[in-house]
Amino acid sequence: MVRIRNLRKSYGSYQALRGLTMEIPRGELFGFVGPNGAGKTTTMKIIAGLMRADSGEVVVADRMLSGKTGQIREMVGYVPDFFGVYDDLKVQEYLEFFASLYGMDGKEARRRTAELLEMLGMTQLRDEMVDGMSRGMKQKLCVARALVNTPELLILDEPASGMEPRYRRQLKELLQELCAEGMTILISSHNLNELAEMCTSIGVISKGRMVMQGDVPTLLRRQRETNPYVLQCLSFPEEAIQILKSDPHVKNIASSGTNISFPYDGTEEEAAELLTALVAKGAQIVSFYREEGSLEKMFLDMTTVP
């Protein structure tokens, strides 16, 4: 759905995007995560056709983005990270206004507005003034607005940042539903854990470059594999240490007292065989487990603030 190659964008002399390459397959719920200033908003605006890159290739739905931004805008829904000011408009009028911009007549616009309000659980707010609403409510309204024309690609720039946990969950469920119905979705956040919970794929951006991209199960597995195994023992004879040292999957053995830890890149079956061999050589092992790390730590290790 989206293919980006070697994208560059500078603001004055500051290089915000430095050769960014990424791919979002059709039907994916893609999480875009990175620290402040990494280039998420810049990338999303370029994909949405709201900003031009300096160089590089952007293909959205098999169409090269070069000059034809109007066409792209019709099939992309964009939820910005800020909310403009709309004086004297009620929620319902606001959505009907956007529906009319997409060419719907009055009746069709009212029907679509009612549908969207229902979808976002905002029906009872239809007569509220937009400007008087809370930040979280405005963010929800922005999501409704972006969905007015049922876009093929929905881009959301930190839509959940001002939402309470209940709304976050609602949003997550809505996005998963839309994705199941065939929409491709790109959503950004600072929080890798939150995205890993809802998305099918994740891309991590740091200083204008993609530092990691993949589907969530692979990401979680890779994260687990970087955590060391820990052995707590009552005794650990020399023969057992030799077994550890000769196992090709065991790296950098570290010990403190009766605790031994080592990074391990074998499978769980191989780990089980290793444990059996250690016990057979007389090691008295109290516990044997892979240390739990967090996605958050992996994120911090991978990224730096520009």
Ligand SMILES: Nc1ncnc2c1ncn2[C@@H]1O[C@H](COP(=O)(O)OP(=O)(O)OP(=O)(O)O)[C@@H](O)[C@H]1O
């Ligand atoms: N209009 C602008 N003029 C000058 N510099 C800009 C402009 N917009 C963005 N930048 C700079 O480009 C870099 C990337 O900004 P961008 O907004 O894309 O990051 P981001 O990943 O969305 O950050 P955040 O998580 O804070 O929203 C930042 O260093 C930012 O200061």
Ligand SMILES: [Mg+2]
């Ligand atoms: Mg941003």
